Structures are given as structure tokens and as C-alpha cells.
Amino acid sequence: MFSYYPSIIVRGQPSVLMNIFVPVIAVLLTLFTGSIIFSLMGYNPIFALYTFFISPISNAYGVSELFVKATPLALIAIGLAYCFKNNIYNIGAEGQLTMGAIFGGGIGIYFYDVNSFWLLPLMIIVGAIGGAIWGMIPAFLKIKFNTNEILTSLMLVYIAILILDYLVVGPWKDPDGYSFPKTRAFSESARMPLLFQGLRVHFGLIITLILIFISWFVFSKTMFGFQLKVSGYSPIAARYAGFNQNTLIYLAFAICGACAGIAGLSEVSGPIGLLYRDISPNYGFTAIIVTFLGRLHPLGIILASLVIALTYLGAEDAQLFMQIPQAVGFVFQGLVLFYLLGADLLVNYKIVFKKNI
Amino acid sequence: MNIDLIIGIINIVLIATTPLVFAAIGELVTEKSGVLNLGVEGMMLVGAVTAFVTLVLTGSYILAFLISILSGLIMSGLFAYLVLILMSNQVATGLALTIFGIGLSSMIGKQFIGTPIQGLNPYFFIALSFAIVFGVSYFFYKTKKGLIFRAVGESHSSAHALGYSVIKIRLLGILFGGAMCALAGSYMSICYAPMWQENMTSGRGWIALALVVFSTWKPNRILIGAYIFGGVSIMQMNLQAFGLSIPGQFFNMAPYLATMIVLVLISSNKLRIKMSAPASLTKPFYKGR
Numbered sequence: 264m265f266s267y268y269p270s271i272i273v274r275g276q277p278s279v280l281m282n283i284f285v286p287v288i289a290v291l292l293t294l295f296t297g298s299i300i301f302s303l304m305g306y307n308p309i310f311a312l313y314t315f316f317i318s319p320i321s322n323a324y325g326v327s328e329l330f331v332k333a334t335p336l337a338l339i340a341i342g343l344a345y346c347f348k349n350n351i352y353n354i355g356a357e358g359q360l361t362m363g364a365i366f367g368g369g370i371g372i373y374f375y376d377v378n379s380f381w382l383l384p385l386m387i388i389v390g391a392i393g394g395a396i397w398g399m400i401p402a403f404l405k406i407k408f409n410t411n412e413i414l415t416s417l418m419l420v421y422i423a424i425l426i427l428d429y430l431v432v433g434p435w436k437d438p439d440g441y442s443f444p445k446t447r448a449f450s451e452s453a454r455m456p457l458l459f460q461g462l463r464v465h466f467g468l469i470i471t472l473i474l475i476f477i478s479w480f481v482f483s484k485t486m487f488g489f490q491l492k493v494s495g496y497s498p499i500a501a502r503y504a505g506f507n508q509n510t511l512i513y514l515a516f517a518i519c520g521a522c523a524g525i526a527g528l529s530e531v532s533g534p535i536g537l538l539y540r541d542i543s544p545n546y547g548f549t550a551i552i553v554t555f556l557g558r559l560h561p562l563g564i565i566l567a568s569l570v571i572a573l574t575y576l577g578a579e580d581a582q583l584f585m586q587i588p589q590a591v592g593f594v595f596q597g598l599v600l601f602y603l604l605g606a607d608l609l610v611n612y613k614i615v616f617k618k619n620i
Numbered sequence: 621m622n623i624d625l626i627i628g629i630i631n632i633v634l635i636a637t638t639p640l641v642f643a644a645i646g647e648l649v650t651e652k653s654g655v656l657n658l659g660v661e662g663m664m665l666v667g668a669v670t671a672f673v674t675l676v677l678t679g680s681y682i683l684a685f686l687i688s689i690l691s692g693l694i695m696s697g698l699f700a701y702l703v704l705i706l707m708s709n710q711v712a713t714g715l716a717l718t719i720f721g722i723g724l725s726s727m728i729g730k731q732f733i734g735t736p737i738q739g740l741n742p743y744f745f746i747a748l749s750f751a752i753v754f755g756v757s758y759f760f761y762k763t764k765k766g767l768i769f770r771a772v773g774e775s776h777s778s779a780h781a782l783g784y785s786v787i788k789i790r791l792l793g794i795l796f797g798g799a800m801c802a803l804a805g806s807y808m809s810i811c812y813a814p815m816w817q818e819n820m821t822s823g824r825g826w827i828a829l830a831l832v833v834f835s836t837w838k839p840n841r842i843l844i845g846a847y848i849f850g851g852v853s854i855m856q857m858n859l860q861a862f863g864l865s866i867p868g869q870f871f872n873m874a875p876y877l878a879t880m881i882v883l884v885l886i887s888s889n890k891l892r893i894k895m896s897a898p899a900s901l902t903k904p905f906y907k908g909r
Contacts, residue, residue: 428869
């Protein structure tokens with residue numbers, strides 16, 4: 264009797280083909296698992312998947328909403344790519360986003376009665392600075408005191424959210440707001456211009472696309488991008504080549520923080536228009552999934568941000584039309600990442616079937 | 621200061637610190653086997669919600685804790701399959717576990733927010749947390765199996781060459797961590813709170829991870845770290861009660877700031893961290909089948 268059993272063998276070179284296919288496999292497996300979850304919950308899986316993934320983008324408004332959600336995700340994710348390429352695990356983008364919103368939004372609140380062309384650019388720059396400062400704290404602590412950046416960047420998320428909470432119920436509270444925890448509305452010129460009449464998709468999308476294009480150039484054409492990649496693959500080789508690791512860590516965190524800060528600012532001066540407690544539905548954490556699903560590659564990140572943005576829209580619709588709790592969106596996001604990481608095995612290893620004698 | 625007040629404070633500190641002890645000792649065992657599991661927060665949340673929902677549906681406390689621990693075993697088993705068999709990146713997989721756990725717990729608990737339950741007396745669990753810490757310490761430093769366990773975390777290739785099953789030992793370490801995190805979560809939703817609320821662990825899972833670094837991977841020091849931490853957190857509450865006119869949000873920042881300060885103090889001695897961290901931490905094991 265012969266039988267065949269699977270065996271895992273190391274590839275000489277990581278497979279380029281698998282590198283592209285694995286994210287697709289992960290998304291398909293998630294859809295499959297999703298349909299099982301929906302049937303277990305007692306819903307018609309075909310109808311549920313349709314409500315979740317197709318009906319939200321079946322009209323112009325829905326497509327615009329997809330881009331509204333994908334904008335901050337893609338922007339944060341491209342920033343995270345700078346960190347992850349260098350093997351730095353900055354998971355505090357949510358805090359950097361919040362700080363960007365506080366810094367840039369603070370300008371908007373201070374000049375609430377000013378209508379002038381310089382207001383929005385100033386807010387974007389100050390928002391980027393706010394995010395970058397918040398991002399550089401874990402970098403400083405890592406370089407100076409050898410602390411683990413995963414834990415410090417995460418602690419700073421909680422601190423940033425509490426600062427925002429303090430501001431919107433305290434000093435920045437809207438004097439005419441009937442003690443609601445929110446600030447004054449920004450002036451018209453502090454808002455992101457809309458790209459199409461009647462749709463919410465805004466100028467933040469253009470900023471995101473420009474920054475992603477610049478990042479593509481940095482990653483593939485500049486010495487800095489090369490240094491990031493080398494020190495990510497092999498810190499020893501990078502040190503031998505004389506790259507300044509500390510500078511790379513500072514820059515990666517600062518760029519990531521700035522991107523998250525702009526994302527936060529473009530949320531509050533885009534769809535929201537003022538500051539309040541819940542400015543972000545976990546964009547900073549979800550962007551981690553976008554970065555991995557997009558393979559740290561600019562084009563991949565754009566595609567992944569659209570896929571993950573769809574889970575936000577789908578979850579809203581599923582709650583609205585089928586009374587499925589909205590948190591199912593986060594479950595799907597976690598599942599995508601699980602499948603992606605599991606299927607990554609196929610990139611570096613191949614499965615062969617050996618004959619068992 | 622009278623004696624009643626002091627006893628009252630000690631009581632509150634004991635009750636508030638216990639979930640940190642459970643989660644941190646679980647994670648310490650996982651890390652001792654050479655695996656870093658960042659899913660603590662997610663496993664705690666799922667543990668908390670499954671215990672709560674089971675209690676509401678069946679009314680049985682024992683069943684609630686059993687189901688909760690089972691959920692921890694399943695969650696950590698999923699993690700173990702990914703990092704041990706499929707050799708995925710441990711940091712990313714742990715993050716995925718936390719994101720998944722946050723979503724899953726709020727999905728399960730959606731219709732149970734605000735459901736009242738009869739809280740359970742916490743003293744048994746406080747005693748249990750001490751017993752587990754001392755038990756782990758005894759296992760690691762007084763038994764042969766504990767020595768083998770630590771060897772797997774220090775050098776998996778050597779342990780493998782000596783004929784010990786690296787994968788099996790790491791699986792046990794990960795499962796123990798998952799069970800402890802779920803216990804921490806169920807303690808929170810049934811004894812400490814007692815209620816279910818989305819994200820009710822509010823970062824305690826991450827603080828537990830920091831406590832493992834603080835302990836420099838020595839079980840007994842988990843207790844020291846956790847109780848210093850619990851003491852500081854309670855002290856800020858009392859200062860608030862004395863009527864200092866500082867906004868509440870700044871008091872709420874104290875645990876997170878304290879965690880960062882602790883990490884700075886303990887990590888700045890690079891050599892100490894290098895000497896005490898398990899040498900194979902986060903390194904995948906491939907035996908070349």
C-alpha cells in the first residue's frame with residue numbers, strides 16, 4: 264500500500280508569485296469563513312454576503328463612502344510601511360492619529376471665525392507635526408532607554424485618547440453646545456474641499472494618493488528606502504554598511520506619525536468638521552492589517568485599503584438591514600490577518616507530497 | 621489614618637490587581653517557552669464575555685469559568701497553530717489575535733450589555749493567583765520538567781537535539797497562557813466589575829505584557845510588579861477623593877504613564893534584559909522535515 268503525505272520544504276528563494284497570491288487567498292478564505300459564520304448565526308449566507316460586500320458599493324454614494332473610509336486607512340498604512348520595513352512594530356498609530364486631530368483641529372478651533380485660504384494648509388502641517396511628535400516618543404524611548412516600542416506606542420494611544428477626552432469636555436468645549444462633549448464647528452475654509460457635489464469623498468483622498476506615490480518613489484528609488492529595507496532584513500548587515508540605525512528609527516516613526524496625524528486631521532476637517540470623543544473607529548489599528556495585506560507595497564496598500572474599507576461599510580449595512588452586530592466587521596478584519604499570516608507559509612516554504620512506503 | 625482605612629485600601633488593591641497577576645503569569649509561561657503572544661488583551665476580552673454570557677444563560681458560576689477557560693484554550697490554540705505549525709510571525713499573529721478578540725467579544729456580548737448579575741466573592745481567586753505564581757516558580761526552578769521547559773525557550777535547537785519536543789512544549793506554554801488570560805477576563809466580568817462592557821479590560825492585557833518585562837521573566841517578581849502597579853493605581857483614586865482639583869482624565873492616564881515609566885526604568889539596563897529574556901523569544905522553530 265502506498266499513501267502520500269504532505270511535507271513542508273524550504274524554498275531557496277521566496278516565491279514572488281505566492282507573495283501576490285497569498286493576500287487574494289486570504290480574502291477568499293475570509294469570505295468562505297464569513298459565509299459559515301453567517302449560516303451558523305441563522306442568516307442566509309448568500310444574502311448576508313451580498314448585504315455585506317456588494318450592496319454597500321452598488322451606487323455612487325456607496326463608492327464615495329468606500330473612498331472616505333479607505334482614505335485614512337491607506338494613509339496610515341503607508342506610514343506604517345516605513346516602520347514595518349525596518350522591523351519596527353509601531354502599533355500606536357491610533358494615538359498618533361488622535362494627536363494629529365488635536366493639533367490640527369486645535370488650529371481650526373482657535374480660528375473658528377476666520378475664513379481664509381491659509382487655514383487648511385496650516386492645519387494639515389500642524390496635524391502632521393502633532394502626529395510626528397507623538398510618534399517620536401516611542402522612538403526616543405527605544406533609542407535612549409531600550410524600551411519595547413510595541414508597548415510604549417500602545418500606552419500612548421490610551422493617553423492621547425484621554426487628552427482628547429479632557430479637551431472636548433473641558434477647555435475646548437463648545438460654549439453654545441448645551442454641554443455636549445464636542446467643540447465648536449470649524450469654519451468653512453478649515454474643511455477639506457469635497458471632490459464631487461453631494462458626495463462625502465474629500466480632498467484627503469488626493470493627499471493620500473500623492474503621499475503614497477512619494478512613498479513608492481522613496482521605497483524603490485532612494486538610498487533611504489534601501490537602508491530601511493536592508494536594516495529590516497539584516498540589522499547586522501546594515502550596521503556593517505554603516506547605516507545609522509537610530510536615524511532610521513527616528514525617521515520611520517516620524518514619517519508614520521505624520522501620516523497618521525494627517526489622516527486624523529483629514530477625518531476631523533473632512534467628514535466630521537469638529538472635535539469630539541470618537542473621531543476614529545479604530546482606523547489606527549485596522550491600518551496594521553491593511554499594511555500587512557498590502558504587503559508593505561504602495562499599490563498593494565491601496566487595494567488592501569479598499570478591501571478593508573468595505574468591511575466597515577458592510578458591517579454598517581449588516582447592522583442596519585439584518586441586525587447583525589457591527590463588530591462583525593472587526594471579526595472579519597482579524598480573520599483576514601489570520602489567513603494571511605497562515606498562508607504566508609507558501610511564500611517561504613513549499614508543500615510537497617512524499618510517498619509513504 | 622485609622623486601621624479600617626488601611627485594611628480597606630489593601631482590600632481594594634488585592635481585588636483590583638488580581639486580573640493583572642493572572643494574565644501576566646500566563647504570558648510569562650508562554651514567553652518562557654520562547655513564544656511572544658501579543659493576544660493577551662483579545663483573549664482576556666473573549667474570556668470575559670464568554671464567562672459573562674454563560675453565567676447569564678445558565679446561572680452556573682462553575683460552568684461560566686469552565687467555558688471561559690475553554691475559550692482561552694481555543695483562542696490560544698488558534699495562535700499556536702499559526703505560529704508553531706505554519707511558522708507565522710509571532711508579533712503580527714498576536715496583534716491579529718487581539719483585533720479578532722476585540723471584534724468577537726463585542727459581537728458576542730452585544731445584547732448582554734447592562735444585564736445585571738450577582739457578582740462572585742473574589743477572595744478565592746486572589747488566593748488562587750498567589751498559588752499559581754508560586755506553583756509556576758516551583759515548577760521552573762525546582763523540577764526537571766521546568767528545566768526542560770526553560771531550555772526550550774533559551775535554545776530550541778539544543779532542546780530538540782536532546783530529544784525534547786519543542787513544538788509540544790511550546791504548545792503547552794501557549795495554552796497555559798491562553799487559559800490564564802481567559803481566567804483574568806472572567807474574573808473581571810464576574811467578580812471585579814461585575815458586568816459586561818465592550819473593551820472592558822481597557823489595556824490591562826498590554827499592561828500585563830509590560831509586567832512580564834518588569835519581572836525580568838522571574839515568576840515571583842510578577843507579584844511585586846503587579847502590586848506596586850495596583851497600589852499606584854488605587855493611590856491615584858484616593859488622591860482624587862482628597863479633592864485635588866485635577867481633571868479625572870489625567871488620573872485615568874496614571875496606569876499607562878506608570879507602565880511607560882516602569883518600562884524605561886527596567887529596560888535602560890540593556891545587559892539585564894539581554895541576560896534575562898528567553899534567548900529564543902519570537903524565533904520560529906523549523907526542524908527541517
